[in-house]
Amino acid sequence: MTDTVERKALTKEHLLGVYRVMRTIREFEERVHAEFATGDIPGFVHLYAGEEASAVGVCSNLDERDTIASTHRGHGHCIAKGVDTGEMMAEIYGRRTGSCHGKGGSMHIADLSKGMLGANGIVGGGPPLICGTALAAKIKGTGGVSVAFFGDGASNQGTTLESMNLASVWNLPAIFVAENNGYAESTASTWSVSSDNIADRAAGFGMPGVIVDGFDFFAVHEAASEAIARARGGGGPTLLEMKFTRYFGHFEGDQQTYRAGEVEHARAELDCLKRFAARVTETGELAQADLDAVDAEIAVLIEGDVAAAKAAPLPTEADLLTDVYVRY
Amino acid sequence: MTDTVERKALTKEHLLGVYRVMRTIREFEERVHAEFATGDIPGFVHLYAGEEASAVGVCSNLDERDTIASTHRGHGHCIAKGVDTGEMMAEIYGRRTGSCHGKGGSMHIADLSKGMLGANGIVGGGPPLICGTALAAKIKGTGGVSVAFFGDGASNQGTTLESMNLASVWNLPAIFVAENNGYAESTASTWSVSSDNIADRAAGFGMPGVIVDGFDFFAVHEAASEAIARARGGGGPTLLEMKFTRYFGHFEGDQQTYRAGEVEHARAELDCLKRFAARVTETGELAQADLDAVDAEIAVLIEGDVAAAKAAPLPTEADLLTDVYVRY
Amino acid sequence: MARNITYREAIHEALAQEMERDETVIVMGEDNAGGAGAPGDDDAWGGVLGVTKGLYHKFPGRVLDTPISESAFIGAAIGAATAGMRPVAELMFVDFMGVCFDQIYNQAAKFRYMFGGKAVTPVVIRTMYGAGLRAAAQHSQSLYPLFTHIPGLKVVTPATPYDAKGLLIAAIRDNDPVMFFEHKALYDISGPVPEESYALPFGEASVVREGSDVTIVTLGRMVHTSLEAAGQLAAAGVECEVVDLRTTSPLDEDTVLESVEGTGRLVVVDEAHPRCSIATDISALVARKAFGSLRAPIEMVNAPHTPVPFSSALEDMYIPDAQRIANAAKTVTGWSR
Amino acid sequence: MARNITYREAIHEALAQEMERDETVIVMGEDNAGGAGAPGDDDAWGGVLGVTKGLYHKFPGRVLDTPISESAFIGAAIGAATAGMRPVAELMFVDFMGVCFDQIYNQAAKFRYMFGGKAVTPVVIRTMYGAGLRAAAQHSQSLYPLFTHIPGLKVVTPATPYDAKGLLIAAIRDNDPVMFFEHKALYDISGPVPEESYALPFGEASVVREGSDVTIVTLGRMVHTSLEAAGQLAAAGVECEVVDLRTTSPLDEDTVLESVEGTGRLVVVDEAHPRCSIATDISALVARKAFGSLRAPIEMVNAPHTPVPFSSALEDMYIPDAQRIANAAKTVTGWSR
Numbered sequence A, B: 001m002t003d004t005v006e007r008k009a010l011t012k013e014h015l016l017g018v019y020r021v022m023r024t025i026r027e028f029e030e031r032v033h034a035e036f037a038t039g040d041i042p043g044f045v046h047l048y049a050g051e052e053a054s055a056v057g058v059c060s061n062l063d064e065r066d067t068i069a070s071t072h073r074g075h076g077h078c079i080a081k082g083v084d085t086g087e088m089m090a091e092i093y094g095r096r097t098g099s100c101h102g103k104g105g106s107m108h109i110a111d112l113s114k115g116m117l118g119a120n121g122i123v124g125g126g127p128p129l130i131c132g133t134a135l136a137a138k139i140k141g142t143g144g145v146s147v148a149f150f151g152d153g154a155s156n157q158g159t160t161l162e163s164m165n166l167a168s169v170w171n172l173p174a175i176f177v178a179e180n181n182g183y184a185e186s187t188a189s190t191w192s193v194s195s196d197n198i199a200d201r202a203a204g205f206g207m208p209g210v211i212v213d214g215f216d217f218f219a220v221h222e223a224a225s226e227a228i229a230r231a232r233g234g235g236g237p238t239l240l241e242m243k244f245t246r247y248f249g250h251f252e253g254d255q256q257t258y259r260a261g262e263v264e265h266a267r268a269e270l271d272c273l274k275r276f277a278a279r280v281t282e283t284g285e286l287a288q289a290d291l292d293a294v295d296a297e298i299a300v301l302i303e304g305d306v307a308a309a310k311a312a313p314l315p316t317e318a319d320l321l322t323d324v325y326v327r328y
Numbered sequence C, D: 001m002a003r004n005i006t007y008r009e010a011i012h013e014a015l016a017q018e019m020e021r022d023e024t025v026i027v028m029g030e031d032n033a034g035g036a037g038a039p040g041d042d043d044a045w046g047g048v049l050g051v052t053k054g055l056y057h058k059f060p061g062r063v064l065d066t067p068i069s070e071s072a073f074i075g076a077a078i079g080a081a082t083a084g085m086r087p088v089a090e091l092m093f094v095d096f097m098g099v100c101f102d103q104i105y106n107q108a109a110k111f112r113y114m115f116g117g118k119a120v121t122p123v124v125i126r127t128m129y130g131a132g133l134r135a136a137a138q139h140s141q142s143l144y145p146l147f148t149h150i151p152g153l154k155v156v157t158p159a160t161p162y163d164a165k166g167l168l169i170a171a172i173r174d175n176d177p178v179m180f181f182e183h184k185a186l187y188d189i190s191g192p193v194p195e196e197s198y199a200l201p202f203g204e205a206s207v208v209r210e211g212s213d214v215t216i217v218t219l220g221r222m223v224h225t226s227l228e229a230a231g232q233l234a235a236a237g238v239e240c241e242v243v244d245l246r247t248t249s250p251l252d253e254d255t256v257l258e259s260v261e262g263t264g265r266l267v268v269v270d271e272a273h274p275r276c277s278i279a280t281d282i283s284a285l286v287a288r289k290a291f292g293s294l295r296a297p298i299e300m301v302n303a304p305h306t307p308v309p310f311s312s313a314l315e316d317m318y319i320p321d322a323q324r325i326a327n328a329a330k331t332v333t334g335w336s337r
């Protein structure tokens, strides 16, 4: 992992844009963390804070032709692919105004109109699906690519492994992003993944495997842009492995006695937002004031989202039986 | 692939023994092929002829502590692990005297008393199971190893892939034998396996991967004995890839229009029995007369098995509902 | 113009006509292009029992072979369905659902509800089921009850070439995920099938024989066995009304209830295992909604609570036959309080 | 000596006592050793809801973490069972069966029959089921009907701490594959449980409340909801007999039938989806074997034919409640021809 990945210059507008998205994810997650502690948010909630550079570094290379599939830890991917944070927050609160009208919750936020094929409660659920969206793009010739995000734990699931083979055999415009945050629940990836790196599995499926510093937005962006360009050009799939850590527990409520110290270190020394800010202010591409303005703007946005979610109506009995089928 | 694998000397008795087993498999399969054509044998029958060196090369390193799991193409593995050919033949004919009392048929021949955990109708069904028998041996400290045989098609099944990871993570005495006979039904392994070799997948699961000339008994025996010794010694799993071809169709009845010429070439030039015979007579370890005597003996054995199977009673109504549970 | 073709041909024709009509229809499965995925090979197989043979050359790029990775390719079909395609994926034998069920019941079936009505997943999964080919325990199951249990799935079980064609066309045009069950012992039966394209509605059972003494509700291959039993019973003076469900989800409750209201007696014939089966489902429906009309206990004829045995001798006893159905019908007609 | 402990503690105690008694009993599952599989880590989790916490240190080498590879490790448990172990594998949520069902229903369940009676596979698969934790569509299902359908499996659904302990001990000692369903909303309920080890027989339902007007047959969490309804109904002068099935396979037909013969009326309460469910199964049983005693239609109370919704507002409506059960009981007691 290195800090010195050569990179194509991104415009100021681009840089501000990606910073805004990363900051939005961070603010969203920190806020959900705080709100969960009050007891207002039901269910299982898995937070993405710390991993923002992955979702944003990848998705900033995508457009409306492209599809992503996510995991139980899906908020970051949703925001990075353009899902509305207000609808997301309302969904997490189980409101009728949520992305899924309150039927899905944190683990199932989706917005197909944005190419976001859903968070997924099943570890390894997403990789097969994006083989299909990639196939559709290929057959229709749209130039679209599809991305599956999945964790280190999911990299051991058969569905993930066989999807890599299928993507390679069908030569699909598909990207597999293994987000190795060191743990699957309380189980260390150094134990559960039998190869040194998840990326080492790529060779067995006939595709390039790239290890990326997942705390470094620019490293992610660079690796993803190369892989995505190749996929768009008909060059087939790539496996990218992000190495980093999550800032919160596996889910809200996790006491995390299985680890210690890592998070403090990562927050202080490796944090993707801090590193991004240091880099762009150092190069003079952005001023600290630009970033502060974004921070302030996002704080207001999320504050509004929470307020709106809390005030929004719950689904009603009329909603219980609808939308099981298009027509039955 | 090479003919010149260095090998530990096998005694004359050993050599005769392994030849006998390979010949038994060949004779069994050729005979089932002929009998199937008469219409007397029901169901789906997948023949192992051509692949004998794999089953025998591996299983000749095993003993009663050890377990194997097989596939739909299981006759060879059964015979190599010591299952009685008379019971097998009776099973294939659906007789009450069969290994499974006629309830299993060709695709489900098993003999747990011999460490033969069953042919398996599910592609990828066996690898998870042998992780368990290997775990049992490890916990009990028996020194036993477990072997999963599976095809090139099965090497793309998630259950197979995740089993390799599990075996590595648990450091199990498990051997994965990929029998790459070039096809899964009519689909070529050069197409369906996205890596150049199945053995290339081993690295992604933290174990050695070895490519073996599957027509060469000695090459198989050598590679397997090394892997098995390592596993017995606590050194963990190995993936062996046998390269060869099957002599008959995917199942009996397959017209095989998807391939041509290969089989004639293999039978003439690569055949494991011919090569074995050439080698051992050349070195003077065995005389042609020794081999001829085995051939004659086996012909009589299989002839008897077929006659006995045809004459054996069918299961009766009393058998239909028994042995679903140990106790219900 | 109707002419006699086989159940296999009817399915093939439905696929071909829909592929012709709508270019978003694609077909995928193991050997569906018969090794044609590999350059140089030919359309050798067309799926294990030859249903898709010939489509590969007719619709270049739209018939795909797959590796043996049911989760990946069934999942891919589902993913493609969310992205504007109408994939027809082949799960060779329904017995293999155990390696890919998640994609079907947790993904495809739940997307629409879980995502608040925003997903449309028009995927069809064709699959072979049923006993009779001496294919033993892992290639002979009739697992449609498992799929019928799952909200979000539709389940189709055609009994005739005519229904097979019309219901498959409907399945492909349907906007929900559909499990399409083809009985392997029916592929070679023939029957009249119109050449032109037609879709049969889901949730409409068909009364394949009218009768006033007892209702036999059944599906799939058992429709034929039930008709055979009804023929025998007619000779013995018992008139059976035979109802072919055609789809188990949605279920045509009305036709079942009306028939039982007419006859007062019910036998349900189902090739699946008995517990939590279609037989229990229909029994429960009638015991709840037509109890007042019932004049006798409801009999079920199922395969037993055992795996499917291999030996011809055992498999023939295993599969419900006309005799058992006739006995059940006699039990209910002979019953008195 | 009985003292009050929770359902979670009862399950933990059953595991601990059986591991103590028989060294072939091993436990495996995701985080069952809480990351302890990795050297240096501690027994942090004990499974996602803490059931196995503490076993790792007590039984070194016999509590195994696993990668997230349910086919591989459930298959491994099954394989180990054929080789003399008595593994207890944890399928964290039954919702995940879709990635490993093959090993359960095609392998474990069929070995004995398929192999002509020569295999013994004493594996237990513990799994969490049921709605109530706002865990949404993929973490809240009650899929026991799917397993009940499969010959070769036994299916256990304890409702109380007492039953949980005794049935789990029986499951571990049983020589057939057992699916052990733990309702996630019951882990924190308490009840009297003897300290000493005891096994409860399978296939014996328990009559948890006697009554003469209507029989309520139920299982799992719904036993409590049904008792609540029975309490309300008693106040209204309707006496319910509540039967807790305890195991759905084997099924105690006699207790169900005797009860209905006494009351003449039946409501089946089942948290699963309605189609091909335990509710239909029991309805069909009674409509077949106790028809003569039935004085009213059989009512079913199930979750609806929809995935489990996330929002508390919806989930509370989704789960069958005492009100719906009471209404069903009133329907059948008020019914007349």
Ligand SMILES: Cc1ncc(C[n+]2csc(CCOP(=O)(O)OP(=O)(O)O)c2C)c(N)n1
Pocket (backbone or CB within 6 Å): A046, A071, A072, A073, A121, A122, A123, A124, A150, A151, A152, A153, A154, A155, A181, A183, A184, A185, A250, D030, D068, D070, D092, D096, D099
């Ligand atoms: C098939 C399946 N098995 C198990 C789980 C339970 N589970 C949810 S998240 C998780 C850990 C996932 O770890 P990883 O893939 O590394 O993702 P992370 O949580 O670290 O982002 C587990 C075991 C599940 N949801 N689905």
Ligand SMILES: Cc1ncc(C[n+]2csc(CCOP(=O)(O)OP(=O)(O)O)c2C)c(N)n1
Pocket (backbone or CB within 6 Å): B046, B071, B072, B073, B121, B122, B123, B124, B150, B151, B152, B153, B154, B155, B181, B183, B184, B185, B250, C030, C068, C070, C092, C096, C099
């Ligand atoms: C899960 C599953 N999918 C598909 C099949 C159907 N099937 C049986 S054998 C076979 C081909 C297997 O190919 P391979 O693994 O190479 O073994 P080979 O037949 O060449 O020995 C297929 C697709 C099956 N039995 N199980």
Ligand SMILES: [Mg+2]
Pocket (backbone or CB within 6 Å): A151, A152, A153, A179, A180, A181, A182, A183, A184, A185
């Ligand atoms: Mg992780």
Ligand SMILES: [Mg+2]
Pocket (backbone or CB within 6 Å): B151, B152, B153, B179, B180, B181, B182, B183, B184, B185
């Ligand atoms: Mg092969």
